[in-house]
Amino acid sequence: MTGSVRLVVDTATRIDVGERRVTPASGGMAGYDYLIYAFGSGSARPGVPGGADFAYSAATSEEVQRLRPVLEAAPATAPVTLAGAGMLGIEIAVEQAEAGRPVTLVSGGVLGPYLHPRVRRSVARPARIGVSVLDGPGATVTAARRYAVTLGDGRELPRAVTIWTTVFGVPDLATRSGLSADATGRLLTDETLTSVDDERVIAAGDLAAPSSVPLRMSCQAANPLGAHAADTVLARIAGDRPALIEVGFFGLCVSLGQRTGTVQLAAKDDTANRFSTGGRLSGKVKESSYTGLLEHLAHEARTPGWYSWKFKDFRRRQRLRTEDGAAHAPR
Ligand SMILES: Cc1cc2nc3c(=O)[nH]c(=O)nc-3n(C[C@H](O)[C@H](O)[C@H](O)COP(=O)(O)OP(=O)(O)OC[C@H]3O[C@@H](n4cnc5c(N)ncnc54)[C@H](O)[C@@H]3O)c2cc1C
Known part of the structure; x- marks a missing residue:
């Protein structure tokens, strides 16, 4: 299939689903026949006193650019605190x-909540990661100040730099545009990825x-979901019934410094x-997952339809029926 692409580099501020158009921040309008809602996720604001002033997020390149000079300006032996021990927190902590x-x-409770306890014990060995890990119920940052953080159990930790990696937030564009979203703000869809409203x-x-x-926020899910969203649009244009998603997982890679890492394996249901x-x-697997992503995108651009995802979760629909007693029929 051939076609032309008009690229508009801008921020969408509103979706008018009735008129089928998107409002870019710089003004004007962009009309659509079909809209793929794929604005991704970013850091959630540190929701503790002092967090906005004294804690640095590190999920986007803009945030990393703000953080880098702060780390460079701190003395080499200045203590650094990471709030949040998901994969991003672990990776930044070990690199520091x-x-x-x-x-x-x-x-905030447990290191690497996704990890199997056996794998977690192996990752958490101080000799392996060179980091002091605080876990348990009180191990939550409840306030940040310039040179210290306070924990849930009242402990004070002197700090030079606090990095915030607790949870990811999503844009509120769906709800602002009158589309149904889940409690996190993700667009509610059927199993073909079509909005339940439109x-x-x-x-x-x-x-x-x-x-x-929803599937776990990850490139592992985003890539096949992106390809599936495109197939759904093509099916609708052709007047065919769109297919249901069957995206499965293989696990998760976490790098532990520049050279090594852990690959946690998982069942297809994640x-x-x-x-x-x-x-x-x-470590190499992790590195190649990044380069592989770019290669896949480039290959798909050259040969549309080439990309396919091997890890299919054929039991998802069965689980959905068991979980809430209702099949989520495609529209
Ligand atoms: C630091 C970091 C490391 C990660 N490491 C891994 C990993 O090792 N393995 C893994 O599986 N996953 C990883 N992830 C998660 C993974 O990157 C995401 O799940 C994935 O990129 C999501 O893809 P997406 O297409 O939904 O959104 P994104 O890749 O976030 O793309 C969304 C795009 O939309 C743009 N956008 C946002 N709002 C607007 C707007 N209003 N108007 C116009 N454009 C907008 C954004 O600028 C962005 O370009 C990591 C994430 C982070 C932050």
């Missing part, structure tokens, strides 16, 4: 420790909440199991 800084990772709006990536049971690999090979 590798750079020679004393690092404390405040887990069959001209199709979601993909981190912002899709098919049947209110439940972590007791198996993992470690060492340099896993």
Whole structure:
């Protein structure tokens, strides 16, 4: 299939689903026949006293550019605190420790909530990550100040730099535009990724909440969901019935410094199991997952329809029926 693409580099501020048009921040209008709602996710604001002033998010390149000079200006031995021990928190913490800084990772409960306990124990070994991990119920940052953070159990930690990686937030464009979203703000869709309100709006990536049971925010899901969203649009244009999603997972890679990492394996429904690999090979797997993503996108652009996802979760629909007793029929 051939066609032309008009690229508009701008921020969408509103979707008018009645008129089928998007309002860009710089003004004007962009009309559509079908809209793919794929604005992704970003850092949620640190919602604790002092968080907005004294804690730095690190999910986007803009945030990293703000953080970098702060870290560079701090003395080499200045203590760094990470609030949040998901994969992003672990990866940043280990890299900072590798750079020679004393690092404390405040887990908010448990290190790497996704990880199987056996794999978590292996990742958490201080000799492996070089980071001091605080976990348990009180290990939550409740306030940030310039040179300290306060924890839920009342402890005070002197800090030079506090990095915030607790949860990801999503844009509120769906709800502001009158489209139904889940409690997090992800667009509610059926299993073809079509909005429950409007069959001209199709979601993909981190912002899709098919049947209110979204997949984990990840490139692993976003890539096949993106391809599926495109197939849904093509099917609708052709007057065919769009296919239902069958996106499954294989696990998760976490890098532990520049050279090594852990690959946590999982069932296709994204439940972590007791198996993992470690060492340099896993570091390489992580690295190649980034380069692989770009190669896939480039290959797909050259050969449309080439991309396909091998890890299919054929049991998703069965689980959905069991979970809420109602099949989420495609529109
Ligand atoms: C630091 C970091 C590391 C990660 N590492 C991994 C990993 O190792 N493995 C993994 O599986 N996942 C990882 N993820 C998650 C993964 O990157 C996301 O799940 C994935 O990129 C989501 O894809 P998406 O297409 O939904 O959104 P995105 O890739 O976030 O793309 C959304 C795009 O929409 C644009 N946008 C947003 N709002 C608007 C607007 N109003 N108007 C116009 N454009 C807008 C954004 O600028 C962006 O270009 C990581 C995420 C982060 C932040």
